[in-house]
Amino acid sequence: MPTLGIDLGGTFARAAVVDGGGKMLASAKVALAERSPTGVVETIAQAAAAAVKGAGVPVSSCGVGAAAQIHKDSGVLSVAPNLGWRNVPLGQMLTARLGQPVRVVNDLAAAAWGELHAGAGRGASDLLVVFVGSGVGSAIIANAKLLDGAGGVAGELGHIKVVPGGRRCGCGELGCLEAYAGGHNLITQTRELLAAGRSPKLVELTDGDPARVTPVTLELAAEAGEDASREVYERAAQFLALAVANQVTVLNPARLILGGGVLTHCVGMRRRVVEGVQSWASQVSREGLLITESELGDDSGIIGAALLAA
Structure with missing residues (x-):
């Protein structure tokens, strides 16, 4: 029987009915009218109902991928920076609201599972998946199994420390990789340069409007050779590249999937x-390594969440 996958972001909840082969039969997307736990649960329920109605078939269970540190046994979101949540029992709340079993996992764990079974990871059993969007996320598939750790938070590449006591991360801690290389934080650092008047190139690219700043804006200013922008960009790029290379050395994956x-x-x-990765990962760990892009793109998490629920 098909299962229901949910992708919970900071502004939208997406739902999809997915068959056993990873094919999406129908999907729906609903904006989060409010970000309280009860409000988000209702939004998820709306999206789920619309997707099930569109598919015209019943579902047996539900999987949710959320950008959060999640306790694997309870489905409690210990920290969900994009929603401003701490210790929210989302799994329990959704099980009660939807009336069916719900499994809640980290969004990158869901994405990795989707890529393994229906995307760029097919045919491999050892994957490292790294996505850099608003934050920095990663997940590990070892011997065709999701590596989740004792508490369910293994693979949190974005929260390794790169500058002890450094910039504050959305998780509340200091010096995380995500605080320097995540999309939201790249925008924040670029806006700081703009506000300080340290980057004429950024003023040119954005007409001085902070709302027009994106990570691409920073990259363009850095590539133009402007010192202040290049410093921020090079630091982020080096931290990120070194962190991924070290993960390859430690894990020796067959495939590194970037998205x-x-x-x-x-x-x-x-x-x-x-x-x-080619320069800094140990030579033996990168022998035979295939570096590739996500095949499922934005759908990897929602497909993976549904397949995990199955």
């Missing part, structure tokens, strides 16, 4: 990550 808006649109940043 997310920053790595998709910032071509130079993606190139730096690939070059970093």
